[in-house]
Amino acid sequence: MSEPNVNNGCRCGCDAGSKMDVQNSKLKEADEIIYKHKTQKGPLLSILNEFQDSFGYLPRAALEETSKVLDMPLAEIYGVATFYSRFTLKPRGEHTISVCLGTACYVKGAKDIFDELLKELKLDGSGETTDDGKFTLEATRCLGCCGLSPVMMIDGEVYGRLTPEKVPEILKKY
Amino acid sequence: MxxxxxxxxxxxxxxxxxxxxxxxxxxxxxxxxxxxxxxxxxxxxxxxxxxxxxxxxxxxxxxxxxxxxxxxxxxxxxxxxxxxxxxxxxLILARHNRECTTCSKNLNCELQKLCDEMNIKEVPYQPYEMKVEIDDLSPCVVRDTSKCILCGRCVNVCKKVQGVGAIDFSKRGINTMVTPAFGQSLNDVACIGCGQCIKVCPVGALSEKDDTEEVWQALSNPDLHVIVQTAPAVRVGLGEEFGMEKGAPVTGKMVSALKRLGFDKVFDTDFAADLTIIEEGNELIDRLNNGGKLPLITSCSPGWVKYCEHFFPDFLDNLSTCKSPHEMFGAIAKSYYAKKEGIDPSKIFVVSVMPCTAKKFECKRPELSGTGYADVDVVITTRELARMIKQARINFAKLEDSKFDKILGESTGAGVIFGVTGGVMEAALRTVAEVVTGKELQNVEYTAVRGLEGIREAQVKIGDLDVKVAVANGTGNAKALLDRIRKGEANYHFIEIMGCPGGCINGGGQPFIMDKNEIYMSEVDRADSLYNIDRSMPLRKSHLNPEVKTLYDEYLGKPNSEKAHKLLHTHYTKRSRF
Incomplete structure (x- = not known):
């Protein structure tokens, strides 16, 4: 009977891990996190939570390692990672855009502002980061300046009385 | 209770x-x-x-x-x-891409049927605009998320039954979708192409890659000699597409229909199944006698082979090096047959009609081209053949029976039971027993390896040797069996694995069963039908197939000869599990 050939990258017997372990020091840290929680019942959420805290996002290599160690399909882990808004799959962008979707801003058309940003930045939804790593877009509740509604904030700077047409102009500043 | x-x-x-x-x-x-x-x-x-x-x-x-x-x-x-x-x-209809008349599941759609039965005449809600993103990069399975109703059947059949988990729910609320990890194409993840997801999809969100147009084009090309072969399970499924009862054997009508479609020759994959048994049986005897890698595991099922490459690469040396029967057929067609008939092999176009979507990937493997040409040019499923027959306006039910053509059309009962779980094992045992003992086997039916349970084990006496065998169907069961072997909890000499639950009779390319309560019963009917055909055959052992004997005498020499190896054997590739 053949023994699974054990190599240094991965514990399942395949060699997929060895490609990643060379350059990725994160993987060692990920491994420590995975093995810390592995024996508890339903370990996935604890692992993802700690990844998010330690790395600031869920690195793909870490999710692949989780899939191997827990013997759980990567698609299932990806499903959990995209279900909870707490998790992000990319590092946070250089700038964070927070769009208020609270009541006052909403009735003044904040949804149109948000949609315009999605279009401009080529994103699918809240919590996502652009491919170039420049912006992270978030929907938030009341920012406390309803008089300026609809409002968004970029890295602490407030932009009020927005219209979709103003959005591209503002983004150009960053 | x-x-x-x-x-x-x-x-x-x-x-x-x-x-x-x-x-x-x-x-x-x-x-x-x-x-x-x-x-x-x-x-x-x-x-x-x-x-x-x-x-x-x-x-x-x-x-x-x-x-x-x-x-x-x-x-x-x-x-x-x-x-x-x-x-x-x-509400479901308001979030569903309703293009029924051009949908792959038109007339086979459970949603359509329910809407009819529940007397739905209009959709009072404003339709949600579904983004149409079609993933057709996989040679086996096409995904159209705009038709998905998020029932979760495909997710669970892939994860629980097949042990693959290539797809799952992602995102949440109105944005929920069924996708591979990181929104990749099925072609870029560890999908094995088995098509079980297509079989259970109640709507047209999943379908097989339709290759019928390629076949039509070949048929109308006067420069090509177009030959077709049919797998064992096709003949007990095809009739269902024309309103016949489940499992109805329609071998003769199927051959007539293929001739009417214009194929130059209509051959039988069962012939190649017999050939596979000779090669694989001798491989088993060789490994048993000469300390080769054991257990020997069958390699006929391309869904299983790809599963092994992705998830159990440490078992690749256990896989039989034999190509699957239809690939063997293709290699023989473009060498022996081409030579005998005096046809330039580059002008021979081989079409395989299979119960299987995974074979569409298999035929594109570059290593499966023993003659320098692809062994098989196109694979179509049982359902696609039915569509071609309907398109050609052939009245299938009224067709007379015809026989397969010579010299690659003769088969034995051992070849036909390849279509059901346990069949390859039984066929191999019939031949191995006679080769090893040199005596004629009286009772050819190894009923211990029959049945539709996920994993079956048996001990078979062959000569002085107690041969321990196991049969698994559905790759989830294969996983359970191989995990036990990895842990040292079980050991065998010979294992048969088929990728689909029940074997090829329930392959991803077989006719849909609309009433999902009847899936299991239809497997039983199709299996019974194959065993009945086996029982009715004058010859029931592969090594007695006269055309196979001639092939060895005139061309290949001995089983596992150098020539046989070049044409009939292959190797496997370790693949990532992501």
Whole structure:
């Protein structure tokens, strides 16, 4: 009977891990996190939570390692990672855009502002980061300046009385 | 089993206490409509089609997941229930790409059927704009998420039954989708192409890659010599597409239909199955006698082979080096047959009709080209052949019977049972027993390896040797078996694995069973039908096939000869599990 050939990258017997372990020091840290929680019942959420805290996002290599160690399909882990808004799959962008979707801003058309940003930045939804790593877009509740509604904030700077047409102009500043 | 008393629509009955309301109702011949429900695989109460009124319950209850209890009173057909079911369907339709007439599931769609039965005449809600993103990069399975109703059947058949988990739900709320990890294409993940997801999809969100146009083009190209071969399971499935009963054997009509479609020769993959047995049987004897890698594991099922490459690469040396039968056929067609008939092999176009979507990937493997040309040019499924027959306006039911052509059309009963789980094992044992003992085998039926259970084990006496064998069907069961071997809890000499539950008769390319309660029964019918054909054959051992004997005498020499190796054997590639 053949023994699974054990190599240094991965514990399942395949060699997929060895490609990643060379350059990725994160993987060692990920491994420590995975093995810390592995024996508890339903370990996935604890692992993802700690990844998010330690790395600031869920690195793909870490999710692949989780899939191997827990013997759980990567698609299932990806499903959990995209279900909870707490998790992000990319590092946070250089700038964070927070769009208020609270009541006052909403009735003044904040949804149109948000949609315009999605279009401009080529994103699918809240919590996502652009491919170039420049912006992270978030929907938030009341920012406390309803008089300026609809409002968004970029890295602490407030932009009020927005219209979709103003959005591209503002983004150009960053 | 304890029983409890329930009243459903006024009928009082004692039913087993572990029944759900759905099971109890159906046992009383009261039908409750279901959409996402799939017995044993997807029992999640997601779609709410099966809601019923239960006395003393505050809200409507999903019958598919509600256990019965003593004194329960259920009503399945009240205004409230009818209204709720209608609303559910209308809401599903508002978020469904309704292009029924051009949909792959047109007339086979469970949603369409329910809408008809529930008298849905309009959709009162503003349709949600579904982004149409079609993933057709995989040679086997096409995904159209704009038609997906998020029932979860495909997710669970892939994960629980096949042990693959290539797809799952991602995101949430209105954005929920069924996708591979990181929104990749099925072609870029560890999908094995088995097509079980297509079989269970109630709508047209999943379908096979349609290759019929390529076949039509070849048929109308006067420069090509177009030959076709049919797998064993096709002949007990095809009739269902033309309203015949489940498992009806239609070998003769199928051959006639293929001749009418214009194929130059109609051959039988069963011939190549017999050839496979000679090669694989001798490989087994060689490994047993000469300390080769054991257990030997069959390699006929391309879904299983790809599964092994992705998830069990440490077992690749255990796989038989034999190509699958239809690939062997292709290699022989473009060498021996080409030479004998004096046809330039570059002008021979080989079409395989298979119960299988994974074979579409297999035929594109670059290593499967023993003659310098691809062994097989195109694979179409049983369903695609049915479409071609319908398109050509052939009245299938009224066709006369025809016979396969010579010199690659003769087969034995051993070849035909390749289509059902346990069949390859049984066929191999028939031949190996005679080769090893040199005596004629009297009772050819190894019933210990038959049946539709997921994993079966047996010990077979061959000469002085007790040969330990195992049979697994569905790659999830293969995983369970191989995990036990990895841990040292089990050991065998010879293992047969088929990728689909039940074997090829239930392959991803076989006719759809609309009533999903009948899936298991149709497997039984198709299996019985193959065993009946086996019993009716004058020859039932592969090594007695006269055309195969001639092939060895005139061309290949001995089993496992150098020439045989070049044409009939292959190697495997370790693949990532992501």
């Amino acid at each position: 304890d029983k409890v008393n329930v009243t459903i629509d006024g009928i009082v009955a004692a039913v087993p206490s572990d029944y759900t309301v759905l099971e109890a109702a159906r046992s009383l011949n009261i039908d409750i409509p279901t959409l996402c429900f799939l017995k044993g695989i997807n029992e999640v109460g997601a779609c709410r089609m099966c809601v019923v009124e239960v006395e003393r319950a505050r809200t409507l209850q999903a019958a598919c997941v509600l256990p019965v209890s003593e004194g329960m009173v259920v009503r399945t057909n009240t205004p409230k229930v009818r209204e709720a079911r209608k609303t559910i369907l209308e």
